[in-house]
Amino acid sequence: MLALVSALWAVNTVAGTNLIANTAFGEGNEIVLTFAQPLAEGHLLEPGSYTVYEESDPDIRLQVTNIKVSPDETTAKLTFIEPLNQSQPHIITVAGMTSGESPLSFTVKKSYLGYLLTILITALLIKNFVFTKYLGLCVFMGTSKKKETAKGMGIVFTAVMVMSTAMSWLFYTYFMVPYNLTFLQVVVFIGLVSLSVQAMDTVLRKVNPFLFASFGIYLVLITTNCVVIAVPLMLAKEGYGFWEAMMLALGAGSGFLLALYLMASVRERLDLAQVPESFKGLPVAFLVAGQFGLAFLGFSGMTIS
Amino acid sequence: MATKKTNLELVLNGILDENPIFRLALSMCPAVAMTTTIMNGILLGVAVFFVQVASSCTIAIGKRLVHPRIRIPTYVLVIGTWVTVIDMVLAAYFPVAYSQVGLFVKLIVAFAIITMRLEMFACKNTLTTSFWDGFGMGMGFLIGMVVIGAIRELLGMGTLLGYDIMGFQPLLFFVLPVAGFFVVGLMMGFFNYVENVYKQKRLRTIFHESHKSNMPACNSCASPSVGPVGS
Numbered sequence: 001m002l003a004l005v006s007a008l009w010a011v012n013t014v015a016g017t018n019l020i021a022n023t024a025f026g027e028g029n030e031i032v033l034t035f036a037q038p039l040a041e042g043h044l045l046e047p048g049s050y051t052v053y054e055e056s057d058p059d060i061r062l063q064v065t066n067i068k069v070s071p072d073e074t075t076a077k078l079t080f081i082e083p084l085n086q087s088q089p090h091i092i093t094v095a096g097m098t099s100g101e102s103p104l105s106f107t108v109k110k111s112y113l114g115y116l117l118t119i120l121i122t123a124l125l126i127k128n129f130v131f132t133k134y135l136g137l138c139v140f141m142g143t144s145k146k147k148e149t150a151k152g153m154g155i156v157f158t159a160v161m162v163m164s165t166a167m168s169w170l171f172y173t174y175f176m177v178p179y180n181l182t183f184l185q186v187v188v189f190i191g192l193v194s195l196s197v198q199a200m201d202t203v204l205r206k207v208n209p210f211l212f213a214s215f216g217i218y219l220v221l222i223t224t225n226c227v228v229i230a231v232p233l234m235l236a237k238e239g240y241g242f243w244e245a246m247m248l249a250l251g252a253g254s255g256f257l258l259a260l261y262l263m264a265s266v267r268e269r270l271d272l273a274q275v276p277e278s279f280k281g282l283p284v285a286f287l288v289a290g291q292f293g294l295a296f297l298g299f300s301g302m303t304i305s
Numbered sequence: 306m307a308t309k310k311t312n313l314e315l316v317l318n319g320i321l322d323e324n325p326i327f328r329l330a331l332s333m334c335p336a337v338a339m340t341t342t343i344m345n346g347i348l349l350g351v352a353v354f355f356v357q358v359a360s361s362c363t364i365a366i367g368k369r370l371v372h373p374r375i376r377i378p379t380y381v382l383v384i385g386t387w388v389t390v391i392d393m394v395l396a397a398y399f400p401v402a403y404s405q406v407g408l409f410v411k412l413i414v415a416f417a418i419i420t421m422r423l424e425m426f427a428c429k430n431t432l433t434t435s436f437w438d439g440f441g442m443g444m445g446f447l448i449g450m451v452v453i454g455a456i457r458e459l460l461g462m463g464t465l466l467g468y469d470i471m472g473f474q475p476l477l478f479f480v481l482p483v484a485g486f487f488v489v490g491l492m493m494g495f496f497n498y499v500e501n502v503y504k505q506k507r508l509r510t511i512f513h514e515s516h517k518s519n520m521p522a523c524n525s526c527a528s529p530s531v532g533p534v535g536s
Contacts, residue, residue, distance in 0.1 A: 133338070134338035134482055135338075137334045138417045184389065194378050223381060226415045283497065284494075289486045290490060
């Protein structure tokens with residue numbers, strides 16, 4: 001909750017200047033500056049006068065190649081050689097310009113809430129784990145024969161996913177990184193996954209026997225689902241924070257649920273269709289999955305800002 | 306001699322009858338996502354082969370020490386250990402290729418095929434038979450990966466193992482990961498078709514032979530059977 005409040009408060013406030021009204025990231029390698037008044041200053045138009053770096057890496061300077069000013073001279077678009085890592089705050093300093101005593105300097109960053117939403121939508125649609133990353137296919141093919149099974153599997157999977165990711169993140173950040181044990185990540189993460197599956201199994205059995213009777217069989221299958229181990233590995237590689245990890249887990253789980261449900265709807269219809277003898281069952285299911293994959297390609301390159 | 310033959314049968318079983326990719330349809334993720342070139346296929350195939358053989362042997366040796374109720378977590382930890390080993394070896398000796406398939410090498414830990422072989426075979430059999438079973442399964446997977454990789458590399462880039470051997474404009478579609486679904490689906494269908502044709506042919510020959518040899522017998526047995534019905 002605290003994180004959310006602070007995220008809302010920190011939406012693109014530009015401190016220390018009355019010249020720049022707003023800053024934002026544009027496309028992959030762009031930063032858009034909005035000025036408070038139409039600018040006539042020469043320095044702001046020269047690529048050489050900008051010094052840009054990521055807040056965490058002050059040594060690596062990012063070079064501005066081009067500056068494009070809008071006709072009314074209130075916005076300027078800075079273009080960089082390489083795409084920017086937009087999840088990191090960037091600090092921009094302009095040589096020759098001052099605001100008060102110190103040189104003109106300001107920070108460009110994304111709002112945290114929007115960033116979390118981006119991670120969620122990316123994992124759910126743009127990089128759907130089943131249709132664009134091709135993970136979890138064994139379980140996907142095995143449990144997408146009926147809508148009921150698909151729903152059950154998807155919901156149980158999402159719950160286990162979120163739980164095991166939370167544990168993995170805590171364990172990774174506070175135990176494995178400080179003690180330099182990151183080479184053990186495969187063993188530790190799969191251990192935590194089977195632990196949370198076992199915990200889910202026990203809790204569900206006691207708390208809601210009816211739900212257990214309908215969902216219990218899927219629990220065993222979860223340990224053999226690549227997605228459940230891919231998510232902790234990815235967040236370890238990307239160095240995500242806790243809420244980012246949670247959003248990734250939630251997106252991955254609900255993306256899997258979405259994929260299962262879509263596939264189950266098609267396969268229920270396929271049962272009634274006339275499929276060539278040799279293609280009955282799995283082969284035709286793979287062809288359908290391929291078509292879904294093509295459809296999901298349409299989301300690629302989409303960004304949310 | 307007799308044991309050798311069963312070992313050979315175990316290996317062939319893994320490669321043909323219960324091929325992990327085309328027949329059991331397990332461990333599909335790498336078969337779809339990572340078979341854009343033969344090299345990727347070989348690398349992942351070798352990794353899976355190694356993990357399968359090593360963990361089959363480990364479980365076969367230690368099967369008496371494991372309580373049945375905690376056997377699945379034990380399998381998972383054994384597989385995880387061997388995956389870590391192969392992961393570090395590949396990262397050290399094949400850094401370029403590893404950078405492409407890295408995530409999938411780590412994901413071997415969640416492959417259904419390995420857990421399934423441990424559960425179905427290695428925990429009930431001796432070390433040697435488990436070794437040959439793991440050998441066959443790993444080999445079947447490796448061959449499947451190489452075949453899919455070869456088809457996609459040939460059609461998608463016009464090369465084999467990086468050598469340009471085709472003169473035509475390649476179809477970019479086959480390099481897209483999505484094409485993995487189509488190639489695997491079509492190949493499964495093809496294998497089913499071959500099997501159906503083969504089965505029907507054999508049935509027909511059996512039927513013909515029995516028909517020819519039993520012709521008089523059939524007639525002779527038909528008449529008594531008709532007899533009681535008629536009367």
